[in-house]
Amino acid sequence: MNVDLLRVFLSRRGVLTAGAAGTLLATLPAPGHAAAPDDVPFDYADPANLRDWAPSRYGPHDQRGTLNEVTPAKTARVLRQTLDPNRPVRTYNLGALMWNGFPAIQPYPPERRHELRLLLGGYPAPAGFGGHVAFTDPFGANKLSVHEERFAGSTTFQIGSQLDGLNHVGAAEFFYNGLRGPDIARDHGTAKLGAEHVGPIVTRGVLLDIVGVKVATGQHDDLGAPASGGGPVLKENYRVTVEDIKQAMEFGRIDRIDPGDAVLLRTGWNQLLARRDPGDIARWGGSGGVPGIYLREARFLAKFRPVLIGSDTWTLEVMGNPVNNDGSVIPVHQELLMRHGIRIAESYALDQLAADGVHEFVFIVTPQYVEGATCGNTPPAALGQP
Incomplete structure (x- = not known):
């Protein structure tokens, strides 16, 4: 998620025109939709509320969040229990292929691009x-x-398949564990919470194939027009619900989510990048919205303390869906990163896992080892047994 979007979202109520192609992002919901109690954003920017979310459960000096749940014992257990030594193992690349001109939302200078x-x-x-x-x-x-x-141009790790750091999104000057932006901001990045505190992650991965469930159970009203390659996708601004998550767990025979797991939600959205079709790319960028979770779902998943929650969209959370009318902007990022120390993965390629029926696997990623960086866009991998 591009931090430049935050400034633009806050300044425009409704529809944002972004980029040379004039991409439209319906960012805020229509008035008149009351929020359920578990969908009400928390006011992290109010210093009076600081004691409600900081220090974190991992201590006042922690910079790693739920990465603390991925212990050497957990990694050993995952390797022992997830893979059958008597069966072949397939390695999946979960990263989206990058190419010159790979789409990125361009709402505010300096622009970002892969070139x-x-x-x-x-x-x-x-x-x-x-x-x-x-x-x-x-x-x-x-x-x-x-x-x-x-x-060439303005480079960033906040593009393509990426893992957001705990220093990426805050509320006014506050960030994870109560750290303040003015105290940690440096020319090169941030003095705390940077990518150098992530390290290699080897843990249990769980695929929640939301779009696969919709296809298998005939819930076609929740699907949008197929990608140009014919693959099914959730419709624009479809809100993935807690009920959807539970159905996907049952569909994939996932009986639990453990602390330290990597939880990945498939919407089919990454297929919009496959053929580099201009119409698909406009949809991927949010011309009519983006499917994803909102606060109720984020809070439901956060209870399991996963190391990360990700999807095959560029934002994870729903965009353009009328879920409340308070003008909040990407509150799921605040909820997961600030309160729970849970990293957010975006634009992961999950279609091959789904095609092979691999819903539980060994998840591996080593983000860039860059001091102060807000993100790493090293492609992740999965070890699974179809």
């Missing part, structure tokens, strides 16, 4: 080459040549 330029050395560049040439004569008696990447 690489090749740097070459050791031979003459081909005709029309638009990258960088370091040298044309190869090095040494062995005639060494080289290729490297160079980033």
Whole structure:
């Protein structure tokens, strides 16, 4: 989730026009929809409420949140219990393929994008080459040549398949564990809560195939138009409910969610990136909304203390659905990151897991080891047995 969205959302009540393509994001609900008690956002920005959520359950100096639940004993148990040593293991790439021009919401300068330029050395560049040439004569008696990447424009880890850090979203100056932005903000990133405190994660993964349940049970009213490749997707601004989550657990024969698990919700949304179709990409960016969970569902899942909650959308939480009328902006991010120390995963590719019927697996990710970073977009992996 791009932090620039927050400023734009707060300044515009209703529909946001973003990006060169004029993407529309219906961000706030229509008036007249009363919020259920478990959908009321908490006021984290009020210092008087600080004692209600900080210090965290992991102590006043903690910077890792529910990563503390992924102990060496848990990892060993997951490896022992999840994989049958007598059966083949398939490794799944859960990352979305990045390409030059990969879509990202562009509501506020400086823009963000994924764009690489090749740097070459050791031979003459081909005709029309638009990258960088370091040298044309190869090095040494062995005639060494080289290729490297160079980033163009404004770079960020907040793009593609990503894992949000606890320093990503706050409420005014407050962030996880009561830390204050003015105290931790530095030129390079943040002095606390940065990506250097994450480390490799190897734990139990759980797939909640929400769109798969809808297809299997004939709940077609909850589906939108298929992706251009024909794959089913939840309709724009569909709210994934607690009841949906329970149905997906039953569908996948998941009898429990344990502390430290990685919980991933499939909406089918990632299929909108598969063919790079302009219409699909506009939908993926939120032209009519984005399916996802809201506060009731976030609070339900948070009780299990998972290490992360993620989905195949770029936001995890529902966008454009009239769930309340108080003007709150991405409160699920605040609820999970600030109160519970639960990281948020976005734009994960979950279709192959679903196609193989793998709903429980070993989840692996090693986010960038970058001091002060708010996110890591290293593609995660899963070890499963179809």
